[in-house]
Amino acid sequence: MRAIRRFTVRPVLPSSLAAVLDLATNLRWSWHPPTQDLFAAMDADAWAESGHDPVKMLGSILPSRLDELAADTAFLDRLAGVRADLEAYLTGDRWFQKSAAPTTIAYFSPEYGITSVLPQYSGGLGILAGDHLKTASDLGVPLIGVGLLYRHGYFRQSLSREGWQQETYPVLDPDGLPITPLREADGSHAQVRLDIPGDHPLLARIWVAQVGRVPLLLLDSDVEANPPALQEVTDRLYGGTPEHRLRQELLLGVGGVRALRAWSRITGAPEPEVFHTNEGHAGFLGLERIRELSVAEGGPGLAFAEALEVSRAGTVFTTHTPVPAGIDRFPRDLIAQYFGSQSAVPGVAVDDVLALGAEDYEGGDPGVFNMAVMGFRLAQRANGVSLLHGQVSRGMFNGLWSAFDETDVPITSITNGVHAPTWVAREVFELATSLGADVDSDDDQVWDVVDKIPAADLWATKRALRLRLVEDARARLRKSWQQRGAAPAELGWVDEVLDPDVLTIGFARRVPSYKRLTLMLHDRDRLTRLLTDPERPIQLVIAGKSHPADEGGKKMIQEIVRYADEAGVRHRIVFLPNYDIAMAQPLYPGCDVWLNNPLRPYEACGTSGMKAALNGGLNLSILDGWWDEWYDGDNGWAIPSADGIDDPDARDAIEANALYELIENEVAPRFYDHDETGLPIRWIEMVRHTLKSLGPKVLSTRMVRDYVERLYVPAAGAAREINSDYDGARDLASFKARVRAGWEQVRIDHLDSAGVSESPEVGGALELKAYVSLGDLAPGDVAVQLVHGRVKGEDAILEPAVSTLDLVETYEGGRHRFETRLVLDRPGPFGYTVRVLPRHQALASAAELGLVALA
Numbered sequence: 001m002r003a004i005r006r007f008t009v010r011p012v013l014p015s016s017l018a019a020v021l022d023l024a025t026n027l028r029w030s031w032h033p034p035t036q037d038l039f040a041a042m043d044a045d046a047w048a049e050s051g052h053d054p055v056k057m058l059g060s061i062l063p064s065r066l067d068e069l070a071a072d073t074a075f076l077d078r079l080a081g082v083r084a085d086l087e088a089y090l091t092g093d094r095w096f097q098k099s100a101a102p103t104t105i106a107y108f109s110p111e112y113g114i115t116s117v118l119p120q121y122s123g124g125l126g127i128l129a130g131d132h133l134k135t136a137s138d139l140g141v142p143l144i145g146v147g148l149l150y151r152h153g154y155f156r157q158s159l160s161r162e163g164w165q166q167e168t169y170p171v172l173d174p175d176g177l178p179i180t181p182l183r184e185a186d187g188s189h190a191q192v193r194l195d196i197p198g199d200h201p202l203l204a205r206i207w208v209a210q211v212g213r214v215p216l217l218l219l220d221s222d223v224e225a226n227p228p229a230l231q232e233v234t235d236r237l238y239g240g241t242p243e244h245r246l247r248q249e250l251l252l253g254v255g256g257v258r259a260l261r262a263w264s265r266i267t268g269a270p271e272p273e274v275f276h277t278n279e280g281h282a283g284f285l286g287l288e289r290i291r292e293l294s295v296a297e298g299g300p301g302l303a304f305a306e307a308l309e310v311s312r313a314g315t316v317f318t319t320h321t322p323v324p325a326g327i328d329r330f331p332r333d334l335i336a337q338y339f340g341s342q343s344a345v346p347g348v349a350v351d352d353v354l355a356l357g358a359e360d361y362e363g364g365d366p367g368v369f370n371m372a373v374m375g376f377r378l379a380q381r382a383n384g385v386s387l388l389h390g391q392v393s394r395g396m397f398n399g400l401w402s403a404f405d406e407t408d409v410p411i412t413s414i415t416n417g418v419h420a421p422t423w424v425a426r427e428v429f430e431l432a433t434s435l436g437a438d439v440d441s442d443d444d445q446v447w448d449v450v451d452k453i454p455a456a457d458l459w460a461t462k463r464a465l466r467l468r469l470v471e472d473a474r475a476r477l478r479k480s481w482q483q484r485g486a487a488p489a490e491l492g493w494v495d496e497v498l499d500p501d502v503l504t505i506g507f508a509r510r511v512p513s514y515k516r517l518t519l520m521l522h523d524r525d526r527l528t529r530l531l532t533d534p535e536r537p538i539q540l541v542i543a544g545k546s547h548p549a550d551e552g553g554k555k556m557i558q559e560i561v562r563y564a565d566e567a568g569v570r571h572r573i574v575f576l577p578n579y580d581i582a583m584a585q586p587l588y589p590g591c592d593v594w595l596n597n598p599l600r601p602y603e604a605c606g607t608s609g610m611k612a613a614l615n616g617g618l619n620l621s622i623l624d625g626w627w628d629e630w631y632d633g634d635n636g637w638a639i640p641s642a643d644g645i646d647d648p649d650a651r652d653a654i655e656a657n658a659l660y661e662l663i664e665n666e667v668a669p670r671f672y673d674h675d676e677t678g679l680p681i682r683w684i685e686m687v688r689h690t691l692k693s694l695g696p697k698v699l700s701t702r703m704v705r706d707y708v709e710r711l712y713v714p715a716a717g718a719a720r721e722i723n724s725d726y727d728g729a730r731d732l733a734s735f736k737a738r739v740r741a742g743w744e745q746v747r748i749d750h751l752d753s754a755g756v757s758e759s760p761e762v763g764g765a766l767e768l769k770a771y772v773s774l775g776d777l778a779p780g781d782v783a784v785q786l787v788h789g790r791v792k793g794e795d796a797i798l799e800p801a802v803s804t805l806d807l808v809e810t811y812e813g814g815r816h817r818f819e820t821r822l823v824l825d826r827p828g829p830f831g832y833t834v835r836v837l838p839r840h841q842a843l844a845s846a847a848e849l850g851l852v853a854l855a
Contacts (some may be wrong), residue, residue, distance in 0.1 A: 011058050014070035019083040024054035025178050026086060028212040030115035031134060031421035038082050040661060042069060051582065053117035055178050055415065089207050090213050094140030095701075097443060101141075101708060102716035106272035107132065108146045108256055108282035110248070110472045111154075111237055114211055116582035118177055118782065119153035122220070122237050122545070123510040124607060125320055127581075128385075129278055130211075131419035131607075132707075135700040137212030140710060144263070145216035145274065146256035146282070148248060149174065149207055152236040157578040160495075163561030165546055165554045165577075169236055174207060174220065182206040182217070182259075182266060190266060191217065192258040194250060194344045197337055202230050204251055206259050217259045219251055238547065246330055246338060249371070253284025254344045257292075266658060273716045276316045276493060276707075277379065280328055280371030286311050287345045287353060287380030295347030300726055302350050305733040310376075310726065313842070314719030316711045317379035319372055319411070322392045322604045323514065325399075328371040332358075335369040361399030376400055376411075380718060380844045381711050385605040386415045388628045393599050401850045407800075410845035415626055416605040417703030423611040425589035427461050444696040451692075455684045456677070462592070462616055462687075467500040469590025473541055474498065476576045476583070497571050500540050503671045505620070506591035507661075508543040508579050511553040514602040518556045521563060522656035528662065531572035536668040539572045541587060543579035584608075589615035593667060596621035597649075599627075600641045609700035616687045622655070630697055633688040635663050654708075714844070722842060732842045735781070736849060739838045745775025746782070746836055748855045749815065758828070766822045768855075770805055770834050775814045779807045783839040783846065784818040791831035805834075 013020060018041070022579035029035040036353065039054050039436055040047045043061050050057040069075050070135055111126030112118075114133065121127060129145070136143035152169035160166055174181075182190040194202040203226050204219040221233040232248045240248075264271050277283055291300050293307035321327055334356060338344065339353045356377050357369035364370075376382055376397060384390035391414030394406045401409050420439075429439050437449035478494045498504070511517050520527055520540070530538050546553030557575070564573045576583060588594075594612035596603070596619070603625035610626065613619060619636035621627045631638050640658045645651040668682050696702065722728035748770060755767040784805040789797045822829065836853040837846045 003809070011066070011336075012060070015060070016070045016076060017066060017079070019052075019079055020058070022083060023086060025180060026060060026090075026210045026212065027178060028086060028089065028137070029054060029117070030117075031425055033081055034085070035645050036267045038078060041075065041078070051117065053178075055176060056117070059176075094138070095705070096140040097573045097710065099708075099713075101713050102273045103270045104142045104144060104272040105136075105274040105276060105712055106146060106256075107136075107143050107276045107278065108285055110147065110252060110281040111147065112209075112216060113581060114145050114209070115178075116580050118179070118209060119172070119580065120150055120237075122146065122154040124605075125357060126280060128320075128416055128607065129136055131417070131422065131700045132278075132704060133211045133214045133216060134419045134422060135417075135704045136324070137214045138419075139704055139708075140213065141704060142270075143214050144260065144269070145209075145211065145214060146252070146259060147216065147218050148234050148252055149179070149218035149220040150234055150237050151220075151222055154237045155472050155545070155548060158483050159561060159577050161577075162698055163558040163565065166558050167548050179207045179209045179218065182208050182263065184266065184622065190259075190262050191223070192251075192255045192262065194255055194258075195342050196247065196250070196344060197342045200227050200230060202226065202233060202247065202255075203252060204234070204255055205258075206262060215263070217254050217256070217263060219259055221251065232443065242330055242336060243645065249281050249328070250284055250338065250344050253282045254288040257285050257288040272314075273728050274314050274316065275311075276318070276712075277375055279320050280317075280375040283317075283371050283375045283378060284344070286374075287339075287356075289315075291345040291348050293655075301545060302726060302729060303733065304349065305737065306726065306729045309729045309732045309736075309842075310719075310722055312378060312380040313722045313729075314715050315379040315381070316715055317375040317382040318414075318705075319375070319382065319393050319397075320385055320604050321372075322389055322396070322602050328370040329365075330357075330371070331542050332367050332369050343639060355365035358817055360400075361402055364399060372397070373400065380848070381412075382410065383412045383414045383444060385413070386626050386629055387413045388601055389413065389604040390626060392604075397718065401847050403850055403852045404847050408847050410847045412704060414706045415629060415697075416607050416610075417698055417700035418607050418610045418614065419700045420614055422427065423585070423588060424614050425465055425586075427464060428589065428615055431457060431461055443678070447692050449697045450688050450695075455679050455681060458616070458681055458684055458687065463500055465586075465589040465615065466504055467590075469504065469541065469586050469682070470498040470500050472583075472586045472590075473574050473576060476572050480577050493570070498541070498576060498786055499537075499571075502572075503536070503538045503593070503668055504541060504591050505538055505593045505595050506541050506587055506617075507595045508541075508584065508587060509596075509606075509608060511544040511556055512550065512576060513547040513552055513556075513842055514599045515544075516597050516599060516652070517542070517553075518559050519597045519652060519656050519659065521559060522652055523660065524563065526660050526690060528569055528669070529833075530663055531569050531852060533668070536672045537572060537665060538668060541574055541576065541586070542589065543583060545579055584611070586615065591615075591617050592671060593618050593620050595659075596624075596627065596807065597639060597655065598622055598624050600624040600643060607698075610694070613690050613694045613698060615757070616691060618667075618683075618686055618690055620659075620662065625696070630694060632693055634686065635693045636686075667843060674758050718842065718844065723764075732840060735838075735840050737783060739777065739849060739851065742774075742776045743838075743853075745773065745814070746777065746853045748834055748836060748853060749775050751834060751855055755821070756824075760824055762824055762827055764824045766824065766832070768805070768820050768822070768832075768834070769808075770818045771815060772818060772836060772853075773813070773815050774836075777814070779810070779816050781839060783837050785835050785837065785846075786820055786822060786832055787835060788822065788830070788832035790826075792831045795831055797831055797833070 046057045046060045109129035111121040112129045113121030113127035114130040155167040158166045190206045201222045204221045207218040209216040222231050289311040292305040293302045310328040339350045358375040384393040393411045394409035435452045561575045564575050589609040594609045594617050606625040609619045622639045622641050642651045642654040752769040755765045786803045787800045789800045805820040808819045809817040834855040838849050
């Protein structure tokens with residue numbers, strides 16, 4: 001019989017145990033082993049059975065046990081110490097407090113992967129967002145997260161008997177999650193409201209997940225006052241029709257800003273100065289800020305163009321996808337419907353909204369509204385998530401700045417990182433601290449401890465982590481087979497699956513086609529020989545989810561599963577369903593090698609290999625994403641990629657063969673090359689080098705510092721400058737309008753050069769005069785620049801340097817002469833050109849307006 005209603009009854013703890021609830025509802029416990037140990041000490045069985053979920057565990061502990069703990073002086077002392085440690089963590093000065101920076105940064109993301117007990121993530125985007133929040137907390141960065149609370153999360157993956165992915169959507173009760181409601185002064189649950197087409201506004205409750213020092217506001221449309229269709233808006237991640245997705249993204253962006261205003265009003269927290277849009281899904285936040293600044297009651301009443309400049313100044317946009325198919329694009333008519341007479345941002349003209357997401361560039365589709373395009377237009381600063389991805393993004397979005405070379409497109413790069421306390425095994429930290437290392441130190445010299453670790457201790461630690469993975473994999477595999485219909489009597493072979501002394505290769509990620517889950521199966525006979533080699537066998541641990549609508553991805557999973565089911569190899573290869581944080585935490589440390597073989601350059605960054613590296617794993621990867629940036633020839637292996645091959649089957653064949661060759665001839669021989677003491681010394685040296693060369697780079701502390709110093713601080717400065725009395729916004733909007741109107745008259749009429757002989761030498765000087773027509777624009781409105789450097793091929797300037805010409809003389813008719821002198825300081829082919837750009841102190845980039853006049 002099914003219940004007609006479900007809810008969670010939270011326990012009432014004895015007053016002396018009240019601090020336990022404080023610890024359970026601050027997600028810092030998920031990366032703080034002493035707090036986890038405290039929960040385990042309360043009831044080890046309940047802690048294990050809850051899946052390490054403290055809220056769930058507390059609901060299962062008998063009152064008699066709670067009374068015992070309440071009278072246990074030793075436990076209460078331990079509880080007080082852990083609670084005091086949390087208080088010091090929440091209130092003490094950390095890295096950020098040592099610098100002048102933004103008062104608050106609002107961070108918007110459609111998903112967050114913080115802990116497996118709060119399943120609000122599908123893959124890498126959410127895991128990155130979770131690591132960003134945890135690291136901001138560790139560094140003391142005053143961040144506040146904004147997202148949605150999905151009633152079903154993403155989905156739970158299982159397999160049919162035939163190996164086909166199956167999806168289920170468990171109902172998540174907010175009262176059973178480590179979150180709390182945001183309450184108004186009268187005790188009611190705080191809500192936001194959005195007007196949308198139809199007979200009823202969209203209402204959403206605000207929940208708070210406390211991530212260390214960082215509050216995460218989660219919006220939930222499962223409100224009784226909503227009609228059933230609107231209650232379903234926050235049903236699940238990345239599902240439903242385009243209209244359903246649009247409603248989710250309106251709630252995230254517009255509703256998210258309103259939730260922030262409610263948070264500040266209720267708690268007294270400062271209003272955010274900087275708004276960070278993590279992918280385009282939250283892009284509508286900029287429209288709500290424009291509404292507040294332009295037409296909202298009590299606002300400053302700015303014109304749309306002026307409000308746009310205020311909003312842009314303090315907004316950062318991060319793009320994560322290297323493929324156009326990964327971008328949300330809505331039918332233009334659907335956007336017009338939702339921003340028409342019943343608009344979530346009433347008073348903002350629908351034509352102004354449509355213009356922000358229009359693909360009005362060569363090759364664009366006039367019938368769609370592009371969320372990434374809107375993201376770039378609503379943010380003054382933007383970045384990709386690795387150096388290579390930044391380059392790819394500049395090419396993808398060059399149409400927004402079509403007058404500029406790809407290298408001048410104003411999209412920078414900040415390479416992702418990972419949160420070590422979440423992903424590094426406790427044993428690895430203990431190994432370092434046993435030798436005197438301060439693992440919480442910000443000093444890169446802490447990595448010097450790697451050279452002090454005895455080889456035998458390092459190898460023993462890796463074997464222990466491998467053994468834990470083997471045991472976890474066997475338990476998961478047995479459970480999966482039982483779900484697939486196998487009887488316990490059929491599963492005796494599972495006890496022999498995997499071996500803690502065999503070279504273990506991990507592959508776990510989402511399963512879109514470009515990640516090529518099945519590349520390893522290209523030559524099954526050869527893979528089988530590698531798995532079953534009598535002297536140097538390998539074993540593979542594989543996991544990953546396919547989007548429910550991606551039939552191609554599901555077929556790849558089935559192909560892997562069917563191969564792994566074969567009796568001759570099933571002891572050496574496993575596919576573990578329902579890849580999540582709980583699975584990943586023993587998986588990364590337990591692998592010796594992390595495999596990644598995407599189609600280059602479609603991996604924006606990828607962070608799973610970073611997590612493996614921090615646990616002493618070596619990467620075996622295509623040079624894509626972060627690996628293209630930090631592979632140095634000795635910290636792993638690069639799989640050669642056949643970038644110039646257009647035939648995908650031929651390319652797969654070449655790269656699969658390269659993968660087999662590397663495993664057979666380099667990876668496996670080095671792993672099994674043991675000295676007289678039984679240690680693989682050359683392998684261990686590669687592990688040491690990996691830890692020292694990659695450790696400081698792949699940490700999310702480096703990443704978040706980069707965001708603070710390179711994007712948040714400049715954005716806060718620009719926002720303060722332009723927001724002080726809004727005169728800066730009015731001036732910038734007026735400047736842009738004037739320059740756009742007059743740019744057709746801007747041209748370089750003539751160049752005169754002197755000082756360079758027919759045989760130029762180092763030390764010679766180029767003297768240049770540029771005669772420029774500016775029409776109605778003033779010389780101060782522009783910068784006339786000399787762009788110069790080495791040339792190659794068809795006179796392309798490599799690594800161009802820029803110097804500005806000085807105004808020397810003004811003539812009638814808006815004509816001016818600019819001059820400069822350049823000393824030639826390096827030999828070799830040299831070239832130059834001259835360009836004219838708009839200039840204003842509030843522009844973040846010379847390319848911001850997309851306007852340039854070239855010689």
